[in-house]
Amino acid sequence: MRKLLVLALVGLAAQLVDGALGMAYGLTSSTLLLLVGVAPAAASASVHLAEMGTTLAAGVAHWRFGNVDWRVVSRIAVPGALGAFAGATFLSSISTAAAAPWMAGILFTLGAYLLVRFSRPLRTDRRGGRLRSRFLGPLGLVAGFIDATGGGGWGPVATPALLVSGRMEPRRVIGSVDTSEFLVAGAASVGFLIGLGSEGFLLPMVGALLVGGLIAAPVAAWLVRIVPAQLLGAAIGGVIVLTNARVLMRSADLGGAVPPIVYVLLAAGWIVALTLAVRALRRTRRARATAATALAEPTTTLDTPGDRTPATAGATDH
Numbered sequence: 001m002r003k004l005l006v007l008a009l010v011g012l013a014a015q016l017v018d019g020a021l022g023m024a025y026g027l028t029s030s031t032l033l034l035l036v037g038v039a040p041a042a043a044s045a046s047v048h049l050a051e052m053g054t055t056l057a058a059g060v061a062h063w064r065f066g067n068v069d070w071r072v073v074s075r076i077a078v079p080g081a082l083g084a085f086a087g088a089t090f091l092s093s094i095s096t097a098a099a100a101p102w103m104a105g106i107l108f109t110l111g112a113y114l115l116v117r118f119s120r121p122l123r124t125d126r127r128g129g130r131l132r133s134r135f136l137g138p139l140g141l142v143a144g145f146i147d148a149t150g151g152g153g154w155g156p157v158a159t160p161a162l163l164v165s166g167r168m169e170p171r172r173v174i175g176s177v178d179t180s181e182f183l184v185a186g187a188a189s190v191g192f193l194i195g196l197g198s199e200g201f202l203l204p205m206v207g208a209l210l211v212g213g214l215i216a217a218p219v220a221a222w223l224v225r226i227v228p229a230q231l232l233g234a235a236i237g238g239v240i241v242l243t244n245a246r247v248l249m250r251s252a253d254l255g256g257a258v259p260p261i262v263y264v265l266l267a268a269g270w271i272v273a274l275t276l277a278v279r280a281l282r283r284t285r286r287a288r289a290t291a292a293t294a295l296a297e298p299t300t301t302l303d304t305p306g307d308r309t310p311a312t313a314g315a316t317d318h
Helices: 002-021 025-035 040-064 070-093 096-118 133-150 154-165 170-196 203-223 229-251 258-296 310-317
Strands: none
Touching (some): 040 070, 040 170, 070 096, 096 229, 096 258, 133 154, 133 170
């Protein structure tokens, strides 16, 4: 019972992070399941089954807050579902011994990407034009495959790519990615069901993650407007990197003084990333404050006799 309660809290926290960043529900949940010894395919299958409920709730909440671009959803979700089904089939077909380092490697890489991505200033400018299907289709296919084989990755791949394009508001990027993930999670679940059978899903864990995620989904859709993504992304990236480094070192049979040294180096990198994220956030806020002050200041013009209004002229003549 205590383990299920912890999983429910993890699901809640993971959904809050996912709703604020447009990523990391699968990364956070899968990392925890791997940490407690769940087989990679079963971990990914259980997380994706839980995500069917959390992404549906998140999609409805984002829709109600006006965070969804349905054109983007329609063009990225179907390729994403195809990629997720293929990824689930692939992960189900390989042994647990081979899958563990594969999945941990993907999670480690995505966690490191989050550290680098959010230690730099986030793009705030927007370009004109719309995103094309020839960009959204391949992006969805790749993101879906990585998501299913890594236990997470739809958001870390799709969200930054859409943000970098500069053609969508950040809140619409997050809302559209979260909404389209419902179809991706469903396709992955079908793939795992075919490859593993119903016994591949750890239903008590699915239920616990689902309950926590459902509670957090509407709150997360609201928090996306106020939570500093800069700090949250760097923080969760460090957790994912450190946790999956443990799995990778165990798979490589690294012992002795190597693991402590690796942990120290990774922790130092995490601290640096958090420091840079804080600085980037402060610079961004100062720039916004300066711009707001400049807009608020009244413009002064030279007062010439020809520019005076009749009332002013009369007052002057007295």
